[in-house]
Amino acid sequence: MATPFPFSAIVGQDEMKLALLIAAVDAKVGGVLAFGDRGAGKSTAVRALAALLPKMKVVVGCRYHCDPDKPAEFCEECRARAAKGVLKSAKVPVPVVDLPLGATEDRVVGALDLERALARGEKAFEPGLLARAHRGFLYIDEANLLEDHLVDLLLDVAASGENVVEREGLSIRHPARFVLVGTGNPEEGELRPQLLDRFGLSVEVRTPADLVSRIEVVRRRDAFESDNAAFVAHWEKEEAKLRKKIVAAREHLASVTVSDAALERAAKLCMALGTDGLRGELTLMRAARALAALEGARTVTDEHLRKIAPPALRHRLRRNPLDDAGSSVRVDRAIAELFG
């Protein structure tokens, strides 16, 4: 694929960009779901993220790109390597793996290497997309159109962080922890609630309605298309700045404190909205902390909670047939009541 459009050159779409940055700072927040208008730049933003992310350290030769600094999370192969001696490490770009809708199951979870089986009659495991996405991002465009049996597979792996494959008498398990990123258009169908729940943050994407930003979008797109390299070079400074911000936020993340008052506010907000389960509260806290880290703050404040509550909670509300207001409006209302 050609050079992606620079992340910092995307006009508007602040909520979506923020959600992606938060996921980049703390993968534990869970994935990002971006639903909304056609042609508003959802896919562009996700693909731009790949170029933006700082490189990560991996074990040389490991097919699952294990982190050399985290021996507890090694795959079996790396354990064997580590037992033999010192692991060599290298820096590689963070994978942003596309899961195309027409993918078959064997390519998603991995299967026997067909070439080696045919040519040499050997049984060898050929890792699939889940292995490729380990420690990175797995991107599903039009997530609402994904086949049910693939959704089931994803749910299973996303919950356990491990992919287990049993094929031809071969038994493989390898770590598969990835940030799920989905985009889609709500008019083409809704997402299954189980999958919806897996996404930490859910953002609504609207085409900018004011003329000035609409013109800016088209103008930048035109500049990008007419001279790809020059456009990317022009934005490289901004990209580097943003990249630095992510790196700083990651280092800073552990030291961000969350006061009891903030915890209580988060809990109250979730109660007021009647979100199911604890996942909402946990995500809200994690995302607020990542946001604080991004902004260089030491503690999580009401401002952070207020900013991140809509994407963290709007997809967890129970449907209320008597309330025709959208879920975003309901979250905003609850925030206004609680925070004044």
Add this chain to the structure above:
Amino acid sequence: MNAAPAWSDAIAAALTFAVDPVGTGGVLLRSRAGPVRDRWLAVLRAALPLAQPLKHLPLHIADGRLLGGLDLNATLLAGRPVAERGLLAEADGGVLVLAMAERLSASTAVHVTAAMDAQETAVERDGLSLRLPARFGVIALDEGLDDEFAPAALRDRLAFHLDLNDISIREAEELAVDAEEILAARPRLAGLRPDHSQIEAMCGAAAALGILSLRAPMLALRVAAAAAALAGHSEVEQDDIALAARLVLAPRALVFPQAEPPEANEPPPEPPSDPSTDDDQTDTEQPDLNQAMEEVILAAVQAALPPDVLAALRASAGRSRSRSHGKAGALQKSGKRGRPAGVVRGELRSGAKLNLIETLRAAAPWQPLRRREAAATGNTARPRILIARDDFRIARFKQRSETATIFVVDASGSAALHRLAEAKGAVELLLADCYIRRDQVALIAFRGQAADLLLPPTRSLARAKRSLAGLPGGGGTPLAAGLDAAFALSDQTRRKGQTPTVIVLTDGRANIARDGGQGRPRAEQDAIAAARQLRAAGITAVLVDTSPRPGPSGEMLAREMGARYLPLPHADATTLSKAVKASMG
């Protein structure tokens, strides 16, 4: 508009598309099959250089053929995996023709649009992981009537939307096209870029026409560049911009531009999230010039657009959302019945149907490996083909989901007086239809203070009849409560995998609010809010106005509900039943 300019525009679209098939995305050709369409296609064929293949995509193409996969024959012969290119990759460098695009399924359409966006196909199938170039233009042949359309995601990416239905064969002159001219225009394309003021004017015009998607102005600008290249202009000129606006923006227009300068002072009514743009935001560099150009563009669009066409367009845009949940029931994947919908690896459990060919295909590549293993373990009883559990491929089927028809009957005093008996009769007839189609039916009645679910979804005709016969009349008209109940029940049936259709029989004179309070204005407000919920959820609905003099109030309610409106001033039960059937049909 007479049709001759329409034909010349259609030809202009064909030629401009031929200059830049990939950049402009393609053409949505709304037309019945016939000589006019054939003639247009012939012009296009003549305009495209011979090296560019036209690939036809059949409606029910399997994913394997569309995306590509493992070529089993070649693989077994060669002893190494050999990939088979899918249709999308084969169309690279050419033009993909989608027949009957109005019936294209969302899942097929999404593969096409993904390839259009990335200009390549990502194949992750049958143990292969490939990326193949797929740069093509699309011709979508849309034979839809009324409110049938090609998938919106596809339409959005096609620059040209043509309608040939109103062009007669006499007007569709044949035309000699010089493919050399097209070929000569292509190299010129790279140097042609719209300037800033043209970008601004095109965006402004699109906004004034109520076009929300940003792809429209982008595509229009590319079309303008292609038109300039074709005309041999050294830069994009006003004429090119005007032509592009006419071809790309006009068919997408949702509102008529205002007479006063359309510099976004007037937010278009259609998009819901439209903020009223403040004057201080429009700090464009050369406002006078842009405004002048924008006016030229809008004039060009207006000339191509008679108001009645616009009204029809707007109506269709409003309906297109609910269309996907048609009466016939949304498509559902099911294990056992229906039309074939591909195969999936699976267990041979009860009811699963083994797809023998696919199972053998899956087993074939592994035969040498398995034979060797079998020999090694001393297993001498050798079957011809060694099939393992992993190979089992289960056929999947698509099935139309059941429809649940929800009747919402106004049993208030005002309705009862006039025509409750007729409404009852009509419902009985409709019940019989539902019974024939094995649809489920439910009955909600509202009167007095609230709505009651008289009959939860059932197939029992007898029960439905009984509860209908016992339906008393009289009291206030809590219309909002009735619609709320219908919405709640629709939501519930949808979650069960059924497709709800709501049929409301009312005189539209709400006088009880949601909280049970009296008063017409508040009751009507609540009723409209409740109606909007139904539209927002995209539920198919029919509103039968049973008042003796059907008026604007019923019509307005139907509009808010996104429902078909059937005024029935003096109809007996049979007419009513017929009318409802026709509109559902």
